[in-house]
Every structure is written in C-alpha cells, then in structure tokens.
Amino acid sequence: MKAMLQVSRLGKSFGGLKAIDDLTLSVAEGQFLGIIGANGAGKTTLLNLITGYLTPTSGSIVFEGETIHGLPPYRIARLGIGRTFQVVQPFDEMSVLDNVMAGALFSRSGVHRSLAQARVESVGALRLVGLEAQAQLAAGSLTLGAKKKLELARALATNPKLLLLDEVMAGLTHEEIEDIMTVLRRIREAGTTIVMIEHLVHVIVELSDYVYVLNFGRELVRGLPDAVIELPEVIEAYLGAPMEAEGK
Numbered sequence: 001m002k003a004m005l006q007v008s009r010l011g012k013s014f015g016g017l018k019a020i021d022d023l024t025l026s027v028a029e030g031q032f033l034g035i036i037g038a039n040g041a042g043k044t045t046l047l048n049l050i051t052g053y054l055t056p057t058s059g060s061i062v063f064e065g066e067t068i069h070g071l072p073p074y075r076i077a078r079l080g081i082g083r084t085f086q087v088v089q090p091f092d093e094m095s096v097l098d099n100v101m102a103g104a105l106f107s108r109s110g111v112h113r114s115l116a117q118a119r120v121e122s123v124g125a126l127r128l129v130g131l132e133a134q135a136q137l138a139a140g141s142l143t144l145g146a147k148k149k150l151e152l153a154r155a156l157a158t159n160p161k162l163l164l165l166d167e168v169m170a171g172l173t174h175e176e177i178e179d180i181m182t183v184l185r186r187i188r189e190a191g192t193t194i195v196m197i198e199h200l201v202h203v204i205v206e207l208s209d210y211v212y213v214l215n216f217g218r219e220l221v222r223g224l225p226d227a228v229i230e231l232p233e234v235i236e237a238y239l240g241a242p243m244e245a246e247g248k
C-alpha cells in the first residue's frame with residue numbers, strides 16, 4: 001500500500017528533552033490508525049509536528065508526495081490535513097454554527113468558497129456529529145461532550161483527506177463515546193483517512209486497523225490492535241508507568 005503520510009526519522013527536542021525521538025511511521029490512504037502511549041509519550045507533539053504547529057529538530061514529513069515539515073499550519077490545512085485539539089477552545093460567544101464556519105472558510109477549498117457554501121458544508125458537518133439542533137447556541141454554553149463534537153465538526157468542515165484526532169473522547173460519558181464512535185465510523189466510510197490518539201484502549205481496538213504504541217517519543221511496538229494491547233511491554237509502559245509515577 002502506498003503511504004499517504006510518511007513520517008521518517010522524526011525528532012523534536014525541547015531543550016534536553018526528546019519529545020519525539022527517531023520516529024518513523026506511515027499512514028496508508030483509507031486507513032484508521034490508532035496511536036496510544038502514556039502521558040507525555042509525545043502523541044500531541046507528533047500531531048503538532050504533522051500539522052505545522054511545531055517544526056521538527058530532525059527528520060521529514062511527506063504528505064501525498066509533498067514535503068510538508070516547515071510549512072505553516074494554514075498551508076498544511078489547505079493540503080487536506082485536518083485536526084482536532086486535545087484542549088477544546090471554541091469561540092465561546094460565537095454560535096456553534098459560526099465556529100464551524102470559521103473552519104470551513106479556512107480549508108482545502110476554503111479560499112474559493114463563498115459564505116453560503118461554507119454555511120451549507122458547516123450545517124452538514126454539524127448534522128454528521130449530531131449537533132444541528134444546537135447550531136444557534138453560543139458555543140460557550142455547550143457541555144464538554146457537545147464541545148468535543150463541535151471540535152470534530154470544525155475539523156470536518158475543513159474537508160480533510162486526512163483527519164488527526166487528539167483525544168476526542170476524553171472526559172465524555174459512555175453514551176457520548178458511543179455516539180462519537182458511530183460518527184467516526186461514518187467519516188471513515190465516507191473515505192477519510194483517520195489517525196486517532198486515544199487513551200481509551202477499547203475504542204482504539206474497536207476502530208483501528210493498525211496501532212502504534214509510543215513510549216518516550218519512540219515507537220515501542222506496532223501491529224494489529226488485538227495483538228498489540230496484549231503485549232506485556234505495552235501493558236507495562238501504558239498502564240504501569242503512570243501508576244508508578246503517581247506513587248513517587
């Protein structure tokens with residue numbers, strides 16, 4: 001399979017800390033890739049590098065044959081890479097719909113898009129995540145679960161080929177998690193390639209075709225989800241380390 005996204009020997013240091021350390025990873029078109037790893041493993045840093053919010057210290061990132069590391073975030077977004085943020089920060093006073101429209105206008109085709117078109121696509125994205133009834137509410141009035149759906153709709157309205165998700169399930173109720181899983185299945189079936197960072201292992205196992213486990217910025221192991229989560233080194237790194245750290 002041809003890689004849509006190829007990350008090669010990527011490194012990112014913050015002072016003496018190697019947040020990403022010689023990481024090589026590829027995403028095939030149509031794939032649903034899961035990334036897990038303990039707190040501080042480098043997951044968000046990886047997303048920030050792919051989307052241009054950070055510049056690598058070493059290595060390369062190629063998307064559909066084009067080198068993208070070093071490009072600013074808006075250029076990368078226009079190539080068709082959308083993302084959600086781990087900490088959702090909508091414009092609280094703006095309506096839910098206006099928040100999503102801001103995404104639609106800032107996208108792959110956004111430069112050529114009219115306000116009316118952006119509105120139609122944004123309403124479509126809100127419908128897909130199940131938020132159309134709240135479209136006119138102020139974003140600040142939403143529950144955390146609804147804000148996460150808004151964040152997803154905002155990313156979808158950029159019409160991405162590749163969608164990067166940073167813990168879209170964190171803090172949600174069981175029912176909200178089920179809802180978002182259904183939405184993600186639909187997005188995937190519509191042809192979008194997805195990379196999902198998630199702490200909820202059962203969600204990763206159910207949705208992903210392939211999983212990478214990060215540990216201290218490096219690949220600990222990769223493989224099929226069911227096999228990967230059974231490995232003792234994964235259980236130790238993923239479940240053992242944070243508990244140990246808490247005991248210190």
Ligand SMILES: Nc1ncnc2c1ncn2[C@@H]1O[C@H](COP(=O)(O)OP(=O)(O)OP(=O)(O)O)[C@@H](O)[C@H]1O
Binds near residue numbers: 038039040042044046
């Ligand atoms: N801008 C920054 N400046 C300095 N250090 C940073 C910066 N961003 C991240 N780090 C450090 O890099 C490491 C990786 O952080 P990162 O946020 O990528 O982890 P993560 O895997 O997303 O963790 P979590 O599961 O808690 O979200 C951590 O040690 C973090 O403190």
Ligand SMILES: [Mg+2]
Binds near residue numbers: 043044045086
């Ligand atoms: Mg993170």
